[in-house]
Amino acid sequence: MRGYAMAVVVLAGLGLAQAALGQELTGLARLDPARSSVTDSGWSGIAVELQLSQPVPWRVRVLDGPPRLVMDFREVDFGQVSSMPETSDHVSALRAGGFRTGWSRLVLELDGPFTVAEAGMQTGDGARIRVELDAADPEDFAARAAIPEPPGWALPKATLPEQRAQGQGPLTVVLDPGHGGIDPGAERPPVTEASLMLTFAREVKEALLRDGTFRVAMTREEDVFVPLETRITLAREAGGQVFVSLHADAIAEGEAVGATLYTLADEASDAAARALAERHDRDDLLSGVDLTGHDDLVATVLMDMARAETGPRNERLALALEAAIKAEGLAMHRHPRQAAGFSVLKSPDLPSILVETGFMSSDADLARLRDPAWRARMARALVEGLKAWAREDAALKDLLRR
Template identity: 35%
Template sequence: MCQLYRILCLAGLVFAAAAMPFQAAAAQPVATGVRIGVHPSATRFVIDLSAAVEYRIFTLSDPYRVVIDLPEISWRLPPGAPASGVGLIAAYRYGLFKPGTSRVVLDVKGPVAVASAFVLPPAEGRQYRLVLDLKAVSRDEFERLARAGLPPPPSVADRPEPEPPAAARRLDDRRVVVIDPGHGGVDPGAVGASGIPEKDITLAIARDLKKEMEATGRYKVVLTRDRDIFVRLRKRIAIARAAGAELFISLHADSIGNPAVRGASVYTLSEKASDKEAALLAKKENKVDIIAGIDLSNELSEVTGILIDLAQRETMNDSVLFASMLVVDLLREINLLQKSHRFAGFAVLKAPDVPSVLFELGYLSNRKEEQQLRSPHHRAKIIAAVLRAADRYFAETDRLRRS
């Protein structure tokens, strides 16, 4: 299956910047609103902006998406869930894609063409507006347009990641733990009952965890992201290996259809999932590159299969040891799912030499659990459990290696 793209335009609309003094021009453009309008011949997508910006638009297939890349934008949209399912647009999301680039990804209901795209200057009480008109086309037309388009300029995200350096040696007695706040930037992850995105919950808990673990003097904690930015799964693994991680904990919080389901769970890597729910969850968590509007056509996708090599076996034993300890320590503090330790093919757990677990903190689709995950008291319990499990894990692996 090939991915198709089409560069629509690379517009140098810098007249606003040129007219302003340097300081104002250097400020980040602000997005204050997003609207979708349905017209007989097109679906119109509009972003209200404080300044004219350069933009790049391309389309992707499998699934069909329209991607708009902008300079780094400060998003100040009115609160409330964004409209979705309007016209040709099934859903959209926005956020930081990489330093300097904000991205909007539109999930479209079928093959579309970008009929026009332009920036309107302020008028009639409105600010600058980036306007995009989409029209439905056949698959053949979509492919024809893609062939006529230019190849996309290389972006940092599309380039293969360089091999990470071999694990760094520890410089002191502190154990190196990498905490991975799931999702980020243009990939919000699950959305909570009251609208809070998973990416905010995972980042807040990761920061607290770093602070508390480092305060003991026993740990050096590296975060895979410390801001609201998209990071690819393979990059997260590379960060862990480059840091010389001795333990990798990926934080997530799921959302499902049944609002009554609640409880935390811990996952380790396996080729074969322990049950259907675990397999579905892994599939969902592995999809983030598609969500962030990345072209996967020239890559061997980690999403399609998880193969585990021999070198990973010992690492996997250690992962299972930590997961079982974490479950025991969590049980004393918070609600857990019934089968609290499960297995599935999570791509982010694939570092061959770093024991890794994926910790689902709870269900954002459950109102009570969402509230708890936002409360400092509940977070403190989770952090205490992780810290105790890490202490016990390193004591045990040291003992095993000595004996």
């Protein structure tokens, strides 16, 4: 308990410091990567040193599966965190960014069990944060990783206040801009998949509302991290009738050019599709959220139900979108309909599809994705595809009722 308790003390102590400093703390704190580092320390320890432009409330803890160090800060701009020297042999991945509104997060993926031996912040020249980790025995680590979040610290079930659908029409479409916040998705500087898909989702939303036959909700309206599970919860709370997740991933393996439509399946259509679904789960995990253990939506029973009830509706949705994208004359992947175990598609009763609008790993796709005129055509195709699917879905429902 010692390390964790110390971190809480740091946080509580800072509350007083913040009161004393008053106005000075209102600006956004910035990380100075050149004066920050992650290094090996002593026999088998890790030292994390962060130089911030000003003190902020913060805390630190460990999580398991995989072992991670998670540090949360009140609004820190991590900027070029990737240029921070990271030389520890025990750290396999590092990421930082917005976590939820008003909070930023730094996550280090560790190669084994470590616990927080020391955590403190010196103020004066901005704020200097130092965290020392020691290798720990697995049981001690597991116990600390299992400590529940103190009240108010867990991500709220729905992170956005405005998930209510806007619009007039009978069908509620939930648009899900992939990634966000600490999870940028694919990156081709200065473009990130997260920002590109937020822009595109706003454009699709406009197009759907203009059409007048839809109501629209979004799983995020800003550059904020939303766990995959929460995206499903938001969709349900908004009364969603169809869920469209928007992506533009980078892919290393196989050919990846043109729009591709992914539906849920246990068996991935190929290795590239499987890798894509696994990477999305990993992005979620690296952001400090644990998908396992508490997600009854991914239970096998419900998966089977999804396949029986919603599977054929998903298939027709994919076919309708494929036809609409082709009718708009837009480039599609050689195999435009694929399947994999995407966690965000696991709503048992909500028709769901993941649209790779293109692949940021392809120069041609990236140029198209950055072109507003191309995006307007893709948005139009999605509107037309959804309309065609909705008509067919309603007709089939009528047929079944008779």
